[in-house]
Amino acid sequence: MSDPDPQQSMEALASPRVRAQLDEDLSPRRLALRRIAAANRLLIEDMVGTQVDPGDLDAVADELEALGERFRHDRPRSTYEGMAEAAMAGGAIEAFFDHSPLIGLANPLAPPIRIEMGEELVTGRVTFGAVYEGPPGCVHGGFVAAAFDEVLGTAQTYSGAPGMTARLKVDYRSPTPLHVPLVIEGRFTRREGRKIFTEGRILDGDTVTAEAEGLFVTIDPTKFRELAEGFDRRIAGDQADDA
Numbered sequence: 001m002s003d004p005d006p007q008q009s010m011e012a013l014a015s016p017r018v019r020a021q022l023d024e025d026l027s028p029r030r031l032a033l034r035r036i037a038a039a040n041r042l043l044i045e046d047m048v049g050t051q052v053d054p055g056d057l058d059a060v061a062d063e064l065e066a067l068g069e070r071f072r073h074d075r076p077r078s079t080y081e082g083m084a085e086a087a088m089a090g091g092a093i094e095a096f097f098d099h100s101p102l103i104g105l106a107n108p109l110a111p112p113i114r115i116e117m118g119e120e121l122v123t124g125r126v127t128f129g130a131v132y133e134g135p136p137g138c139v140h141g142g143f144v145a146a147a148f149d150e151v152l153g154t155a156q157t158y159s160g161a162p163g164m165t166a167r168l169k170v171d172y173r174s175p176t177p178l179h180v181p182l183v184i185e186g187r188f189t190r191r192e193g194r195k196i197f198t199e200g201r202i203l204d205g206d207t208v209t210a211e212a213e214g215l216f217v218t219i220d221p222t223k224f225r226e227l228a229e230g231f232d233r234r235i236a237g238d239q240a241d242d243a
């Protein structure tokens, strides 16, 4: 495999994450999808621990089921399939990141983390709400790890040859609080052949709540295509089973 041009990789893979979080030059469809996701995110957050009168809960469920019916017919199996503007479909790569489960503004499951890319440091900013609760008042450790995966996954692009996460080590130093603006830092430290080393930490003010080391392994871009093709075959098999 030839070494990719670092500048090209940054352009192709890194900055679109940042551009994906701007509101500039968006099509009406993407703006609407982001609005829907934001409303959905708020709904999910507000529903956790709801104080709605128990007698009203069935009526709320009826409303949600009726709303769900409007989307059911075109529910995608994958965002690659469902997002006509996404990179895999030949459109703007930023649209692909709109669906990220960590940074995607059009994905209601995303907290979302806001990514900034400095000269050497990637900074993620996020406030985790109630739906991410693990220990009382604190972020579930799995979501801490997921946040690191995203931020270190961005930092690895500074290597010029980004790949997939092979190994993620997390040290949980102190509980990571909910409802508090957190800073997640990520750095590319070195590259050895296809192995890309990164490290990062999560800060609540001056307190380090967690530290991580991530190993990424450069892959041939065709691996993404193979993953997509394998997924298509699996779906085709499912549909044949359903018939």
Ligand SMILES: CCCCCCCCCCCCCCCC(=O)SCCNC(=O)CCNC(=O)[C@H](O)C(C)(C)COP(=O)(O)OP(=O)(O)OC[C@H]1O[C@@H](n2cnc3c(N)ncnc32)[C@H](O)[C@@H]1OP(=O)(O)O
Pocket (backbone or CB within 6 Å): 013, 087, 088, 093, 096, 149, 150, 153, 154, 164, 165, 166, 167, 193, 194, 195, 215, 217, 219, 224
């Ligand atoms: C167009 C639209 C698309 C846009 C595109 C965007 C892309 C940006 C997406 C961003 C997303 C955010 C960032 C999230 C990133 C994930 O979340 S990725 C998802 C989670 N990760 C995975 O699913 C990966 C699953 N694992 C694998 O597929 C394979 O194991 C790997 C990682 C590709 C490596 O396999 P391989 O290519 O066969 O490499 P292999 O020869 O086994 O290992 C190479 C070297 O790495 C070492 N190594 C491998 N695994 C390990 C390990 N676990 N521990 C230690 N060393 C290891 C080997 O020892 C070897 O070392 P050397 O002998 O060279 O010294």
